[in-house]
Amino acid sequence: MAEQGGAASPIENKLRILIADDDPAIGELVTAILTDEGYDVTVVTTTDHDTIAGAVGKIEPDCVLLDSTEGPGFGGSWAEAAYLADRERPIPTVMFTGHSDAVLEARTGTSERAQRARFAAVLSKPFILDELLDTVAMAAGRSTPFDRSEAGERTRSEELEAELTGRGATDVRTSNRREWATFTSSADDRIYQLYWWQKLGRYIVGRYDDEARLEIIGQFFERVAAIDAALGTEAPA
Numbered sequence: 001m002a003e004q005g006g007a008a009s010p011i012e013n014k015l016r017i018l019i020a021d022d023d024p025a026i027g028e029l030v031t032a033i034l035t036d037e038g039y040d041v042t043v044v045t046t047t048d049h050d051t052i053a054g055a056v057g058k059i060e061p062d063c064v065l066l067d068s069t070e071g072p073g074f075g076g077s078w079a080e081a082a083y084l085a086d087r088e089r090p091i092p093t094v095m096f097t098g099h100s101d102a103v104l105e106a107r108t109g110t111s112e113r114a115q116r117a118r119f120a121a122v123l124s125k126p127f128i129l130d131e132l133l134d135t136v137a138m139a140a141g142r143s144t145p146f147d148r149s150e151a152g153e154r155t156r157s158e159e160l161e162a163e164l165t166g167r168g169a170t171d172v173r174t175s176n177r178r179e180w181a182t183f184t185s186s187a188d189d190r191i192y193q194l195y196w197w198q199k200l201g202r203y204i205v206g207r208y209d210d211e212a213r214l215e216i217i218g219q220f221f222e223r224v225a226a227i228d229a230a231l232g233t234e235a236p237a
Contacts, residue, residue, distance in 0.1 A: 014040040015140045016059050020047045020080075021067035021096065026125070030065065030132070037133060039140075052080055053221040056091060057201025062143035063120070063136055065096040074102035081117035087222070089146065092120035092139040100124070153178065160194070160223065167231050187232030194226055205229050 017039045021027050027043040034041045044055050047067060056064070064084055068074045074097055084091040095106045095117075106114050106122045120139040123132060147155070157174045160181050164172050168186035179196035191208045197219070203226035206214045220226040 014038060015063070015143075016040045016042070016061040017136060017140065018052075018055055018059060018061040018064045018091075019043045019096075020052050020055070020064060021045065022047055023067070026067070033129065033132065034136065037136075039136070047077065047080070049076070049080060049083070050221075053083070054201040056084065056087075057221055058198065059201075060089065060146040060148075061091060062145075063140040064091050064093045065123070065136070066093050068097050068099060068102065073099045074106075078113040078117050081119060082113070085116070085118040088224075089144055092142045093117070094135055094139050095119050095122045096125070096127075098125035150177075156196075157181075163223070163227060164231075167227060169231060183230075185230050185232065187230075192230040194230060196223075 015038075017034055019027050019030055019041065021030075021043070022045050024045055027045060031041045031043055042055060042059055042061070044051050052064075052066075055061075066077050066081055066084075068077050074095070077095075077097075081093045081095070084093045095103065097103065103122055103124045105111055106117065106119050109115055120142055121135045123135050146152075154176050156179045157176065160179055161172050161174045164181055164183050169183040169192075170186070171191075172181055172183040174181045181194045183192055183194075184190070185192050185207075193206050193208075193214070195204050196202075197204050200219075201221070203220045203223060204216060205218050205220065205226050206216045207230070208214055218226075218229050220229065
């Protein structure tokens with residue numbers, strides 16, 4: 001799930017921050033501050049699940065500054081924070097909002113949704129510069145570094161092969177260059193192909209018919225969901 005490459009470039013050594021905020025002015029200002037601090041910053045101004053999950057998959061950030069989605073208070077962003085915390089590689093997430101009730105709820109952590117969100121920190125708007133920098137440094141410093149090297153890509157392909165084989169797929173063939181597999185599904189004995197589409201930050205899964213015509217059966221943000229779709233079963237608990 002990484003861009004292919006040899007030696008790490010200078011930008012690959014930077015901590016990556018994703019800002020999910022529907023206020024373009026906030027995105028611009030925080031980008032200016034964080035890039036001056038040496039971070040690599042990406043902004044999305046649509047805070048729905050597909051946008052956030054796709055951006056996270058593309059850049060594998062070290063921290064997400066998460067504003068509220070549509071709805072009262074922090075809206076659906078509670079669920080987005082839980083999703084980011086539950087990923088195979090969890091992303092430290094900072095609640096970044098002007099909703100005082102949501103800030104209080106997150107800081108006290110007494111509600112079920114606040115506990116599931118597992119925020120690395122809470123940052124209210126209007127923000128204080130020093131608090132922003134300290135919060136981002138703390139949260140990003142808690143992330144597990146993402147291996148963007150060729151060796152990292154090979155490791156992810158090996159993990160994919162092992163998971164497919166463990167789930168009953170046969171004739172599994174993978175690549176050393178990209179996260180990719182061709183295999184026969186135990187669900188219907190058909191040949192499937194699975195590929196991590198880096199540009200969009202999601203897996204694409206296709207199935208061949210008896211005349212070797214490929215049907216795309218879906219796109220998925222997480223590997224386990226892509227494998228579930230091909231094998232027709234859920235991963236063991």
